[in-house]
Amino acid sequence: MAETSRILYTTLTPSFSQTQRTHVGQRQLSFSRRHQVHCSVSAGGATRTAATESIPWGCEIDSLENASALQKWLSDSGLPPQKMAIEKVNVGERGLVALKNIRKGEKLLFVPPSLVITADAEWSSPEAGEILKRNSVPDWPLIATYLISEASLMKSSRWNNYISALPRQPYSLLYWSQAELDRYLEASQIRERAIERINNVIGTYNDLRLRIFSKHPSLFPEEVFNIETFKWSFGILFSRLVRLPSMDGKVALVPWADMLNHSCDVEAFLDYDKSSKGIVFTTDRPYQPGEQVFISYGKKSNGELLLSYGFVPKEGTNPSDSVELPLSLKKSDKCYAEKLELLKKHGLSVSQCYPMQVTGWPLELMAYAYLAVSPPSMRGKFEEMAAAASNKTTAKKDLRYPEIEEQALQFILDSCEASISKYNKFLQVSGSLDLDVTSPKQLNRRLFLKQLAVDLCNSERRILFRAQYILRRRLRDMRTGELRALRIFDGFRNLFQ
Numbered sequence: 066m067a068e069t070s071r072i073l074y075t076t077l078t079p080s081f082s083q084t085q086r087t088h089v090g091q092r093q094l095s096f097s098r099r100h101q102v103h104c105s106v107s108a109g110g111a112t113r114t115a116a117t118e119s120i121p122w123g124c125e126i127d128s129l130e131n132a133s134a135l136q137k138w139l140s141d142s143g144l145p146p147q148k149m150a151i152e153k154v155n156v157g158e159r160g161l162v163a164l165k166n167i168r169k170g171e172k173l174l175f176v177p178p179s180l181v182i183t184a185d186a187e188w189s190s191p192e193a194g195e196i197l198k199r200n201s202v203p204d205w206p207l208i209a210t211y212l213i214s215e216a217s218l219m220k221s222s223r224w225n226n227y228i229s230a231l232p233r234q235p236y237s238l239l240y241w242s243q244a245e246l247d248r249y250l251e252a253s254q255i256r257e258r259a260i261e262r263i264n265n266v267i268g269t270y271n272d273l274r275l276r277i278f279s280k281h282p283s284l285f286p287e288e289v290f291n292i293e294t295f296k297w298s299f300g301i302l303f304s305r306l307v308r309l310p311s312m313d314g315k316v317a318l319v320p321w322a323d324m325l326n327h328s329c330d331v332e333a334f335l336d337y338d339k340s341s342k343g344i345v346f347t348t349d350r351p352y353q354p355g356e357q358v359f360i361s362y363g364k365k366s367n368g369e370l371l372l373s374y375g376f377v378p379k380e381g382t383n384p385s386d387s388v389e390l391p392l393s394l395k396k397s398d399k400c401y402a403e404k405l406e407l408l409k410k411h412g413l414s415v416s417q418c419y420p421m422q423v424t425g426w427p428l429e430l431m432a433y434a435y436l437a438v439s440p441p442s443m444r445g446k447f448e449e450m451a452a453a454a455s456n457k458t459t460a461k462k463d464l465r466y467p468e469i470e471e472q473a474l475q476f477i478l479d480s481c482e483a484s485i486s487k488y489n490k491f492l493q494v495s496g497s498l499d500l501d502v503t504s505p506k507q508l509n510r511r512l513f514l515k516q517l518a519v520d521l522c523n524s525e526r527r528i529l530f531r532a533q534y535i536l537r538r539r540l541r542d543m544r545t546g547e548l549r550a551l552r553i554f555d556g557f558r559n560l561f562q
């Protein structure tokens with residue numbers, strides 16, 4: 066699915082105002098010309114009702130409640146006969162399962178553009194769509210608002226069957242409270258990313274509310290267009306929106322295709338196929354009847370998958386897995402101010418995170434480590450080190466400074482070990498984290514979140530363990546090499562004495 070965070074940041078600069086209104090009032094609205102709006106939003110367990118009838122905002126993610134209505138509507142609306150059907154599955158709750166033998170290299174789906182939601186989609190409430198477009202609202206917030214608008218129209222929207230089959234509470238970190246993020250993701254840098262993302266959604270909503278919704282309350286009543294419904298629609302976008310490379314990277318919600326779950330073992334991805342004029346993917350392995358068919362949501366780390374999609378693949382099964390390692394300049398460094406200024410010049414800050422993989426770490430990380438440990442006598446090299454530490458520069462990154470190689474590796478090792486001890490602490494206490502829950506529902510949610518956090522922390526710590534092993538070995542080899550050289554030197558000295 067799409068590279069979500071990047072898109073959100075570049076499409077709308079949110080105001081980041083903290084004035085959120087999460088309460089939904091109790092009055093009737095004149096939003097829809099066709100019927101009155103009734104709003105019941107379930108978010109974080111709370112249900113808010115605005116009128117007699119309620120907007121369902123999708124269905125339970127683990128139910129097949131609306132799946133057959135969705136399939137029927139899709140085929141009546143032009144989706145060609147499929148070799149797959151929506152079923153309950155072991156991985157991903159609901160998914161698409163092969164009905165017939167499917168060959169490797171076969172094209173599947175063929176969802177026509179008329180069944181795809183993009184920023185150009187026709188609004189059931191055209192006036193509302195016009196206003197957003199006039200205000201140059203970027204694609205992501207535009208589609209998020211569109212989804213809320215269409216959901217609130219229920220049966221009057223042409224997307225009713227699609228929206229009814231969407232999950233009422235998409236699994237994404239958007240739905241974790243600050244306390245849950247602090248409690249479960251304390252050790253992982255994903256916590257920061259989740260907070261940043263939640264603030265972006267809140268900022269985006271506040272910006273739209275101030276600039277547009279508050280000026281047109283009859284078209285965008287707060288009972289419907291509020292932070293809870295935005296969390297829902299952004300949760301849907303984060304977990305289902307796709308970027309279509311053959312349509313110039315256009316982002317789209319593709320009904321039916323968005324029932325496909327992710328596997329780290331496959332490389333098949335969704336795209337627009339010019340010859341068949343539909344959204345397709347090409348299988349990279351055969352499937353037998355009854356087997357779940359998968360696509361790839363992209364080469365994402367376990368943390369990124371949890372952030373957008375709310376799941377963590379089994380430990381050791383994701384070849385794209387990585388962990389963000391935080392590195393910081395030491396305050397006691399004699400050249401601290403000078404180094405910091407250069408880091409800032411290259412768009413970096415005093416603490417920088419770099420992705421570590423089981424297979425190694427980026428050259429930028431090594432450049433940062435060189436800068437952090439380099440003595441005042443290497444002042445002339447600081448600039449090139451800071452430039453190479455930034456991935457925004459075209460500067461030569463593959464720098465080597467043999468004279469400080471050992472200190473740089475030791476610096477990375479120390480940072481790895483500091484991170485490992487945070488994970489150790491969390492994983493040791495995680496067993497006793499849930500003793501204070503009172504209701505079974507709350508207990509289930511807590512256990513579920515805790516399990517996700519434990520899985521994430523185990524997979525991130527595993528990468529750090531591997532890096533620790535490699536770094537220790539490299540340092541040991543360097544030190545024994547140095548010792549041997551020293552002994553040879555001593556031998557020569559004795560000989561000449």
Ligand SMILES: C[S@@+](CC[C@H](N)C(=O)[O-])C[C@H]1O[C@@H](n2cnc3c(N)ncnc32)[C@H](O)[C@@H]1O
Binds near residue numbers: 126232304305327328
């Ligand atoms: C594009 S939707 C796929 C359809 C979804 N299973 C449904 O029932 O609506 C993405 C969501 O499916 C689930 N999912 C996808 N791949 C998964 C996997 N490998 N393991 C667990 N859950 C997965 C996650 O909840 C994710 O947010």
